[in-house]
Amino acid sequence: MDTSLPPKFGQFGGMFVPELLIPALDQLEQAFIEAQQDPAFIKEFNELLTEYAGRPTPLTKTRNIVSNPLVTLYLKREDLLHGGAHKTNQVLGQVLLAKRMNKTEIIAETGAGQHGTATALACALLGLKARIYMGAEDVKRQEPNVFRMRLMGAEVIPVNAGSGTLKDAVNEALRDWSATYETTHYLLGTAAGPHPFPTIVREFHRMIGEETRVQIMKKEQRLPDAIIACVGGGSNAIGMFADFIDEPSVALIGVEPAGKGIETNQHGAAIGKGSKGILHGAYSYIMQDRNGQIEESYSISAGLDYPAVGPQHAHLHDIGRASYVSITDAEALDAFQKLARLEGIIPALESSHALAHALKMAEAATKETVLVVNLSGRGDKDIQHVQQFIGKGLMP
Amino acid sequence: MTRYGLLFENLKRKQEGAFVPFVMLGDPGIEQSFEIICTLIDAGADALELGFPFSDPIADGPTIQKSALRALKHNTTPDQCFEIIAKVRARYSEIPIGLLLYSNLVMKRGLAEFYQAAHMSGVDSVLLADVPFRESEPFREQAKKNKIDHILIAAPNADEKALANIASSATGYIYMLGRAGVTGAENQADCDLSNTLGELLQKKATPSLIGFGISRPEQIKNYLLAGAAGVIAGSATVNIIEKHETNAEVMHRELALFCQAMKAATKL
Numbered sequence: 001m002d003t004s005l006p007p008k009f010g011q012f013g014g015m016f017v018p019e020l021l022i023p024a025l026d027q028l029e030q031a032f033i034e035a036q037q038d039p040a041f042i043k044e045f046n047e048l049l050t051e052y053a054g055r056p057t058p059l060t061k062t063r064n065i066v067s068n069p070l071v072t073l074y075l076k077r078e079d080l081l082h083g084g085a086h087k088t089n090q091v092l093g094q095v096l097l098a099k100r101m102n103k104t105e106i107i108a109e110t111g112a113g114q115h116g117t118a119t120a121l122a123c124a125l126l127g128l129k130a131r132i133y134m135g136a137e138d139v140k141r142q143e144p145n146v147f148r149m150r151l152m153g154a155e156v157i158p159v160n161a162g163s164g165t166l167k168d169a170v171n172e173a174l175r176d177w178s179a180t181y182e183t184t185h186y187l188l189g190t191a192a193g194p195h196p197f198p199t200i201v202r203e204f205h206r207m208i209g210e211e212t213r214v215q216i217m218k219k220e221q222r223l224p225d226a227i228i229a230c231v232g233g234g235s236n237a238i239g240m241f242a243d244f245i246d247e248p249s250v251a252l253i254g255v256e257p258a259g260k261g262i263e264t265n266q267h268g269a270a271i272g273k274g275s276k277g278i279l280h281g282a283y284s285y286i287m288q289d290r291n292g293q294i295e296e297s298y299s300i301s302a303g304l305d306y307p308a309v310g311p312q313h314a315h316l317h318d319i320g321r322a323s324y325v326s327i328t329d330a331e332a333l334d335a336f337q338k339l340a341r342l343e344g345i346i347p348a349l350e351s352s353h354a355l356a357h358a359l360k361m362a363e364a365a366t367k368e369t370v371l372v373v374n375l376s377g378r379g380d381k382d383i384q385h386v387q388q389f390i391g392k393g394l395m396p
Numbered sequence: 397m398t399r400y401g402l403l404f405e406n407l408k409r410k411q412e413g414a415f416v417p418f419v420m421l422g423d424p425g426i427e428q429s430f431e432i433i434c435t436l437i438d439a440g441a442d443a444l445e446l447g448f449p450f451s452d453p454i455a456d457g458p459t460i461q462k463s464a465l466r467a468l469k470h471n472t473t474p475d476q477c478f479e480i481i482a483k484v485r486a487r488y489s490e491i492p493i494g495l496l497l498y499s500n501l502v503m504k505r506g507l508a509e510f511y512q513a514a515h516m517s518g519v520d521s522v523l524l525a526d527v528p529f530r531e532s533e534p535f536r537e538q539a540k541k542n543k544i545d546h547i548l549i550a551a552p553n554a555d556e557k558a559l560a561n562i563a564s565s566a567t568g569y570i571y572m573l574g575r576a577g578v579t580g581a582e583n584q585a586d587c588d589l590s591n592t593l594g595e596l597l598q599k600k601a602t603p604s605l606i607g608f609g610i611s612r613p614e615q616i617k618n619y620l621l622a623g624a625a626g627v628i629a630g631s632a633t634v635n636i637i638e639k640h641e642t643n644a645e646v647m648h649r650e651l652a653l654f655c656q657a658m659k660a661a662t663k664l
């Protein structure tokens with residue numbers, strides 16, 4: 001055995017990276033294993049989560065958005081976490097790991113800028129230098145987040161290669177890392193990539209599901225019927241699912257972006273419409289053409305605009321433990337506005353995908369049902385973008 | 397004996413190292429690739445490394461990334477690449493031909509079918525830039541079935557165990573990295589490889605070729621003296637193609653001059 005932790009989830013995952021990066025990944029795995037057994041590490045991580053980031057986040061019972069009296073819908077409020085999204089959880093964990101490994105610099109990729117923002121804030125707090133790769137297209141689309149990262153002292157490097165979006169930013173981060181691994185940690189932003197990232201990212205997000213379990217038991221004295229989360233690379237979803245995988249009564253539902261429609265070629269549904277292949281270090285479901293070239297994904301939500309998915313989701317799909325559905329741009333925009341109008345919460349466009357699917361389930365329910373949506377982030381970053389789409393034509 | 401075996405034996409007798417240029421198939425066009433390869437061989441290339449263009453080449457710097465994009469712009473397919481290789485093989489029966497590509501192109505076609513197609517077209521070796529030793533077993537198995545050498549990478553940060561694996565499993569040649577990072581002529585190979593080369597020689601490993609950051613004749617001699625069997629130059633070759641993309645005559649002349657100069661430097 002080359003690794004200490006299992007590098008695969010069923011047939012998925014692995015370490016499909018240049019030989020050069022293997023020592024860096026092995027070092028990271030060892031540091032993670034040791035940290036998990038070190039009370040001082042756990043204490044510092046937990047202190048940061050509670051006193052800096054604001055955990056535990058509330059579980060909010062919606063009051064108005066569901067009209068079916070049989071259904072109770074809860075929102076796990078990761079939107080209230082410092083930084084504005086769940087991303088902050090695992091970033092704090094990985095920055096602590098980087099310090100443990102005596103690395104002085106951090107590389108990260110970002111699409112919407114949420115992971116970049118989380119990385120920038122953690123590096124500002126914990127005294128590391130951050131270098132953030134962002135597709136040149138995304139730099140233009142996500143101007144406010146670029147400024148935010150720079151305010152917190154991070155260097156933002158636009159990536160012109162390829163299509164200038166998230167997948168190209170990941171490529172560039174991996175290239176940088178293969179020259180700088182001795183002093184630098186690559187802080188991958190989702191539960192994808194080569195082992196041990198999918199495992200580390202899941203473990204540093206699993207409090208989302210653990211808190212939800214305690215909170216829902218207190219409110220409902222039972223587990224929910226279904227948990228619904230959006231899936232880009234899969235970090236918020238796996239953080240929410242992890243504690244419920246062994247609870248067969250709880251349906252796990254991942255929501256991929258259907259973009260302009262799952263039948264068009266403009267979507268980001270790697271599980272729904274993709275096929276098995278290797279991208280960014282892992283064997284998983286990816287979007288590719290008949291020759292194996294990676295296709296560009298599309299979604300109104302930059303955080304879901306990624307042509308692959310984390311390997312554990314591929315596995316949960318294959319064994320039938322979780323189901324993966326998709327929601328279009330239009331449906332997500334609709335849910336975005338409904339939550340604002342009816343509950344006074346502006347969700348991230350990513351999270352709006354999960355919400356939109358939960359609302360469909362609520363409408364269809366014919367028996368008493370308790371649903372939990374992981375509201376992975378808040379929508380402040382999306383306001384300008386949404387305004388362009390709906391203009392003055394707000395929903396009645 | 398394999399083509400690599402014959403080549404290395406031959407060069408050893410002549411006290412020469414191997415010069416191995418890399419080019420991307422389909423850059424600037426698939427027909428031009430054939431002519432470029434002929435020019436390189438006629439100018440003294442001892443073996444070839446040929447790339448299949450891939451959309452997301454994580455081990456490549458800007459030069460080879462752009463080369464892949466140029467090849468993909470006119471939809472170069474693996475089928476076309478195999479056709480060109482077969483044409484090269486029909487004209488040159490002895491030169492070792494290696495492929496350098498990314499695993500998803502192999503996965504998509506299916507391992508068995510890919511390695512069969514490679515063998516049929518006359519390929520001698522396959523190097524997968526994103527398949528480290530620990531993920532290599534299924535690929536090595538299919539390669540072996542089809543009489544193809546699976547090329548292993550010796551990285552400058554390889555530890556004792558990694559080197560032992562390489563020494564006992566490598567066939568064809570060992571691709572030894574001249575430095576960390578990605579491909580590119582901007583940063584010169586800068587690692588002292590004499591210990592690694594010495595260790596592999598002592599373990600009677602298959603010969604090593606040095607790649608990454610090799611772009612000038614002056615770099616070659618020290619590596620050969622330290623025990624390398626030759627060098628691979630990718631970005632430096634591809635740079636010439638990029639620079640003279642629109643003037644085939646100058647491109648071929650420059651490629652030939654570069655190849656001759658590098659080859660001359662391999663003669664000790």
Ligand SMILES: Cc1ncc(COP(=O)(O)O)c(C=O)c1O
Nearest residue numbers: 114232233234235236303350377
């Ligand atoms: C708020 C929010 N939710 C979800 C995602 C998607 O990522 P993941 O699938 O890793 O949770 C992002 C990514 O940027 C995000 O910002």
